Amino acid sequence: MSAVDTAPFASPASGGVAETLPAHLLGHAAATGDRIAMRKKHLGLWRSYTWDEYAERAAAVGIGLRALGVEPGDRVAIHANNRPAWMIADMGVQGIGAIAVGVYPTSPTAEVEYVLSHSGSVVLIAEDEEQVDKVLAARSDLPDLRTVVVKDPRGVDLSDDWIMTMDELEALGAGQRQDFGSAVAALDPSQCAIIVYTSGTTGPPKGAMLSHDNLMAAARGSGTEFEVGPDQEVLSYLPLCHIAERLISGVNAVTQGYVVNFGESTETFAQDLAEVQPTFFVGVPRVWEKFMALIQIKMGDAGWIKRKNYDLWMGVGGRLARKRWRGEKLRGVNGLLYFLGWVFLFRSLRRKLGLSRVRGALSGAAPVSPQVLEYFWAMGIPIREVYGQTENTAQGTIIPADDVRIGMVGKAMTGAEVILADDGEILTRGPGTFLGYFRNPEATAETVDADGWLHTGDVGEFDDDGFLRITDRKKDIIITAGGKNISPSEIENRLKTSPYVREAVVIGDQRKYLTALIGIELDTVGDWATRRRIAFTTYGDLSAKPEVKELVSEWVEKVNTEMAQVETIKGFELLPKELDQEDGEVTATQKVKRRAIETEFSELIEGMYR
Amino acid sequence: MTALGVSNVEVVYNEVVLVLRGVSLTVPEGQIVALLGANGAGKTTLLRAITGLLDVHHGRVTKGSVSLSGADITRADPAKRVKAGLAQVMEGRRIFAELTVDENLRTGAMSRRNREAFDDNRARVLEMFPLLAGRLRSTAGYLSGGEQQMLAIGRALMASPDVLLLDEPSLGLAPRIVDQIRDIIVQVNESGTSVLLVEQNANMALQAAHHGYVLEHGRIVKDGPGQDLLADKDIREFYLGMGESGRRSFRDVKTYRRRKSWGS
Numbered sequence: 001m002s003a004v005d006t007a008p009f010a011s012p013a014s015g016g017v018a019e020t021l022p023a024h025l026l027g028h029a030a031a032t033g034d035r036i037a038m039r040k041k042h043l044g045l046w047r048s049y050t051w052d053e054y055a056e057r058a059a060a061v062g063i064g065l066r067a068l069g070v071e072p073g074d075r076v077a078i079h080a081n082n083r084p085a086w087m088i089a090d091m092g093v094q095g096i097g098a099i100a101v102g103v104y105p106t107s108p109t110a111e112v113e114y115v116l117s118h119s120g121s122v123v124l125i126a127e128d129e130e131q132v133d134k135v136l137a138a139r140s141d142l143p144d145l146r147t148v149v150v151k152d153p154r155g156v157d158l159s160d161d162w163i164m165t166m167d168e169l170e171a172l173g174a175g176q177r178q179d180f181g182s183a184v185a186a187l188d189p190s191q192c193a194i195i196v197y198t199s200g201t202t203g204p205p206k207g208a209m210l211s212h213d214n215l216m217a218a219a220r221g222s223g224t225e226f227e228v229g230p231d232q233e234v235l236s237y238l239p240l241c242h243i244a245e246r247l248i249s250g251v252n253a254v255t256q257g258y259v260v261n262f263g264e265s266t267e268t269f270a271q272d273l274a275e276v277q278p279t280f281f282v283g284v285p286r287v288w289e290k291f292m293a294l295i296q297i298k299m300g301d302a303g304w305i306k307r308k309n310y311d312l313w314m315g316v317g318g319r320l321a322r323k324r325w326r327g328e329k330l331r332g333v334n335g336l337l338y339f340l341g342w343v344f345l346f347r348s349l350r351r352k353l354g355l356s357r358v359r360g361a362l363s364g365a366a367p368v369s370p371q372v373l374e375y376f377w378a379m380g381i382p383i384r385e386v387y388g389q390t391e392n393t394a395q396g397t398i399i400p401a402d403d404v405r406i407g408m409v410g411k412a413m414t415g416a417e418v419i420l421a422d423d424g425e426i427l428t429r430g431p432g433t434f435l436g437y438f439r440n441p442e443a444t445a446e447t448v449d450a451d452g453w454l455h456t457g458d459v460g461e462f463d464d465d466g467f468l469r470i471t472d473r474k475k476d477i478i479i480t481a482g483g484k485n486i487s488p489s490e491i492e493n494r495l496k497t498s499p500y501v502r503e504a505v506v507i508g509d510q511r512k513y514l515t516a517l518i519g520i521e522l523d524t525v526g527d528w529a530t531r532r533r534i535a536f537t538t539y540g541d542l543s544a545k546p547e548v549k550e551l552v553s554e555w556v557e558k559v560n561t562e563m564a565q566v567e568t569i570k571g572f573e574l575l576p577k578e579l580d581q582e583d584g585e586v587t588a589t590q591k592v593k594r595r596a597i598e599t600e601f602s603e604l605i606e607g608m609y610r
Numbered sequence: 611m612t613a614l615g616v617s618n619v620e621v622v623y624n625e626v627v628l629v630l631r632g633v634s635l636t637v638p639e640g641q642i643v644a645l646l647g648a649n650g651a652g653k654t655t656l657l658r659a660i661t662g663l664l665d666v667h668h669g670r671v672t673k674g675s676v677s678l679s680g681a682d683i684t685r686a687d688p689a690k691r692v693k694a695g696l697a698q699v700m701e702g703r704r705i706f707a708e709l710t711v712d713e714n715l716r717t718g719a720m721s722r723r724n725r726e727a728f729d730d731n732r733a734r735v736l737e738m739f740p741l742l743a744g745r746l747r748s749t750a751g752y753l754s755g756g757e758q759q760m761l762a763i764g765r766a767l768m769a770s771p772d773v774l775l776l777d778e779p780s781l782g783l784a785p786r787i788v789d790q791i792r793d794i795i796v797q798v799n800e801s802g803t804s805v806l807l808v809e810q811n812a813n814m815a816l817q818a819a820h821h822g823y824v825l826e827h828g829r830i831v832k833d834g835p836g837q838d839l840l841a842d843k844d845i846r847e848f849y850l851g852m853g854e855s856g857r858r859s860f861r862d863v864k865t866y867r868r869r870k871s872w873g874s
Contacts, residue, residue: 130866155866526632530673535617535634537823537830 018189020212021254022058022095026181028257029055037253038084040262041272049084051257054091059180061092061166063173065123066183068147072097075119075195079103079112079135080127082236083262085151085166087250089125090194090240092173094212096183100194101207102241104588105131106581111205111588113138115197119207119438120144125166129155132163189213195438196243196390199587202475202595207438208390217431218393219255221413222247225386225398227360228280232258235276235354237269238284242589243390244365248282273354281361285368285493286590288383291353292375293499297524313345317378324382327402338380346379355381362386364394366591367470369493370407377406385409387470388432391447392416392454395432397468408467409460418468419453425474426460427453476594478509484566486514491559491567498555499524503579505597506569507605514567515608517601518552519575525551543574571608575601611639612680613804614660614696614773619674621655623667629655631828632674637773642795642805644819644836646812646849652828653808654701657775660806661698662688679772692721697771701778703762707751711742714750714761718768727770735764738797756787763794773804780811792818812849816840824849 017023028037033052040047070076076093078100080086093100101119103112105127112134116124122144126132132150135142139162150156151166158165173180189212197205222228234253238245249260258280263272283291299310320330320338330338350356363373364386376383384401387409388394397418399410412418416430429452436444448454459471471477472487479485488506495504495518503519522539525548529536536542552574560568579585584596598605614637621630629652637643647653658664659671662683675684678694686694697718705714715735719728736743739760745753750761759779766774776795780788792814799805799818809815816822819836824845832845839845 128866530618530620530632533618533675535615535674536632537634537833539831541833 017185018187018212019216020094020184020187020189020193021215021251022062022091022180022184022187024254025051025055025058025091025095026184028254032257035257036259037257038087038260038262040084041264041268041275044264046261054084054088056177057088057170058091058095059177060170060173060175061089062095062180062183063176064169064171065092065098065173066096067172068123068169070096070098070123073191074098074123075101075121077101077103077116077119077121077124078240079105079107079124079131080151081105081266082238082240082245082249083127083151085125085127086240087260089166090250091254092180094193095180095187097187097191099192099209102194102196102239102246104199104239104241106239106588107134108582109134109137113141114204115207116142116145118204119195119197123147123149125149125151128152132156187212189216192435194246196241196246198390199242199589199591201587201591201593206440206443209435209438210390210393211435214393214432214434215251216255217415218247218395219251221395221415221430221432223252223256224414226252226280226362227401228252228256228258230257232256232280233261233276233278233357234258234280234282235261235263235273235278237263237266237272238282238365239588242365243388243394244282244284247394248280270354274352275354277351277354277357279357279359281355281358283361283363283383284365284589285363285372285496286366288363288368288372288376289496292372292497293521293524295349295353296499297527300527309344313341314375314378317341317346317380318374321374321377321380324377325404325406342380349379350381360384362398364388365589367472367489367493369497371494371497373406377404387468388413388428389456391434391456392428392430393432393434395430396426396428396456405467408463408469410468411466412468420460420462421453421455424459424461424471426456426458426468426470428456429453478506478514480508480514480566481510481512482566486567491516491563491569494559494562495556495569498552500528500551500555503575503592505592505594507598507608511609513570515605516556516569516572517575517597517604518556518572519579520548520552522578539578540576543576549574573601573604573608612677613637613639613641614806615677615680616656616660617675617677619656619659619676620672621652621659621664621669622672623655623669625670629669629828630659633825633828633830634674635823635830635833637804637806638821639772639804640799640802641820642799642807642818642836644812644815644822645806645808645825646810646815646822646839646845647825648810651825653825654777655828656825657698657777657806657808660691660775661696662686662691689721692769692771695772696775697766697769697773698775699762699766699777699779701781703755703758705750705753705758705761705765707749709750710747711750711753711761712746714765715742715768718765721769728768731768731770734801735767738767738794738801739764756783756790759783759787759791760794763791763798767798767803771803773806774798776805776807776809778809778811779807780809780814788814812845813840816845 028051034050036048037051037054038049076098078089090100103115126148148163149166149169153165192209193212194210195207197207234248236249253260261276299307316337358381361381361383363383373383384399386398388396395413395416397410398413418428421427433454457474459474460468462468472489476488477485478488491506492504495501500521502521505517506514508514534547556569556572586592616635618632618634619630620632622628645653660676675682683691779791795818807815816836816839822836822839823830824832
């Protein structure tokens with residue numbers, strides 16, 4: 001762990017107290033207690049939480065946990081969908097020096113059990129009956145777990161001494177904000193604050209320990225680079241267990257003091273987004289691809305005037321975007337053109353998506369195809385790619401706002417150093433570098449070297465101006481039988497820009513040529529089939545239609561023409577089922593587990609090499 | 611030969627509520643096909659799309675087509691569909707309570723003008739339902755639930771349909787009566803009528819059916835031969851209320867719906 005710049009920045013909490021998230025929270029409550037910190041849509045109504053309420057309840061949770069015997073350094077797990085209680089619990093846990101561990105709400109029992117037992121969590125804060133059931137199923141294998149606190153007790157058997165409600169927990173610690181304040185003041189910021197279990201595309205998840213200092217470094221770094229301030233509104237929708245959403249809904253929100261909105265549920269994402277119209281939005285590639293497919297399908301159904309209008313202004317927008325990438329302001333004729341595009345297309349398009357107010361947008365967590373980014377730039381949404389990982393608290397590189405280069409991930413963030421190892425592996429160093437993997441010193445030693453460089457496992461290259469371009473995950477790079485190195489994700493992302501393609505897995509390691517397993521997008525291909533009067537029943541049935549194979553085949557051919565000879569896909573098969581976390585095919589963040597896929601569909605794969 | 615074909619049907623109510631999202635299924639001639647699904651999955655809507663009774667509910671088939679013995683009936687008038695060989699037993703039996711059993715049966719033959727065929731049909735129905743034969747003069751409203759269901763099926767058969775649509779025939783009946791109704795459906799089918807059986811009672815439906823479809827949120831998520839579905843692990847858990855080790859107790863009924871993505 002390198003030294004951290006501890007100079008306070010815009011912190012109302014400073015005054016001898018070490019900078020931590022709970023300290024910032026108390027600072028906001030003291031300075032602007034009446035301002036809104038969070039909103040939550042519940043049963044169709046938006047309810048607001050002020051900073052004062054946020055702090056009061058976090059204090060109650062913290063002191064309540066202490067009454068349950070939780071000591072500094074103990075792990076407390078949180079297993080819930082994004083909601084204010086998640087953040088309140090997180091702040092309460094961190095405030096008393098305990099360690100918050102997030103569990104993905106979609107995780108099946110086995111995964112929940114692994115995280116709870118590996119982290120040795122003493123208390124679990126679970127959302128509802130569904131999550132409580134998962135832990136009950138694993139109860140006998142969790143000797144460290146003393147209490148389960150349930151937020152929404154409907155249907156839960158409360159006569160069980162093991163289980164209590166969140167209301168009861170908060171009642172235990174109610175009205176003791178002073179005590180909580182002293183606990184926060186006594187925090188040692190170099191200690192671990194949270195453990196983030198990486199979703200792990202290979203092997204079991206690993207618990208990355210992040211200290212208060214790490215989180216503050218991220219607040220400083222990303223607060224500057226993301227250009228977020230107290231007047232922002234965000235929608236919290238990516239899993240809070242993941243570092244990206246934790247930074248947006250937790251770290252940056254609590255340090256900058258902007259408003260975090262929580263939607264009704266994960267199913268109502270599109271509607272929630274349209275209602276919130278956030279000013280700052282972070283998307284993972286899957287989200288951007290889905291938006292793109294949605295618009296393209298709608299346009300396919302639209303009349304010709306609408307289509308012509310769309311083609312015209314998207315074309316104009318694309319040309320204007322190229323000027324903005326070079327840092328040019330749109331003035332004069334260009335300003336007028338953009339204004340007209342806004343009036344005739346962008347305004348309504350962006351309002352329907354929920355992005356009409358977006359001033360800044362990021363894409364991260366996985367590589368994205370340049371075509372996707374260009375598409376959103378054309379409608380005036382300034383998406384910048386960021387690159388980082390849990391182990392460096394997402395403090396890697398970012399595209400500068402005034403020098404946008406599509407296809408690159410930009411320059412090192414403020415406070416971070418980024419270099420390449422001899423074999424091209426990307427190394428980072430800085431105050432964001434994590435403390436290590438929990439209970440796994442071997443993996444820690446493999447990841448952070450003696451000089452403090454974090455080995456990211458990604459391979460990349462710098463251009464002459466110091467912009468980083470990611471080639472691929474080191475482990476994923478395909479070496480064909482002919483000895484050529486190929487980055488599968490680049491081809492896969494290009495394939496996924498089609499609205500009809502949801503998933504693509506390129507295969508070809510140690511083989512003569514490349515092939516691919518492709519998963520279709522049920523909504524769009526279903527719509528396509530309907531318009532062509534091709535009857536289908538289930539996903540598997542649709543996937544097996546020769547017409548659908550032909551449709552995808554045309555697309556693969558088109559992508560092939562853009563690729564170098566060795567990178568062309570010589571054959572492909574459509575996946576007979578939708579990939580699912582429960583079946584172990586994708587991670588909680590919907591990343592494909594290559595090994596699992598290659599084993600499960602080995603027959604399909606071998607068939608393409610016969 | 612396909613008795614009834616539904617191809618990519620999409621149904622919208624009041625121009626806004628999208629209930630069926632591209633549903634396709636086929637009832638082969640001489641077979642029983644079961645359609646399973648929870649409340650609100652769209653089962654009844656699909657039947658309405660087949661019978662043409664959507665407009666009274668402000669619904670509309672916006673995409674796709676329905677065919678009866680190869681002829682397109684997507685936009686046909688409901689009466690024409692009945693003439694073409696379609697009959698439906700509605701959910702909740704809907705017999706004419708004030709009329710006698712015999713009069714109820716006669717209304718079923720409304721669309722058939724042939725006197726000779728009428729007598730044949732009546733004899734056949736009464737043979738199939740001996741219970742009704744003994745009560746021809748009774749007021750239908752005084753029959754038991756099971757008898758009313760039999761009357762409703764008998765009434766539909768009076769039109770000697772090629773395809774019989776049954777909407778939840780087991781609703782509100784005792785288990786023993788449900789078994790009887792199941793046997794009757796099999797019997798009806800054996801005498802040459804193709805059947806589309808819409809049921810929440812998945813166990814009963816799959817025992818009788820040659821083939822089954824599972825409808826969820828307006829989309830077919832799984833289909834297969836009846837026996838295969840009965841044995842399917844997910845179907846057992848989600849539609850037959852069976853856990854890993856046999857029948858589950860009502861105490862274990864959950865407040866949440868387990869997320870399920872269907873393989874194929």
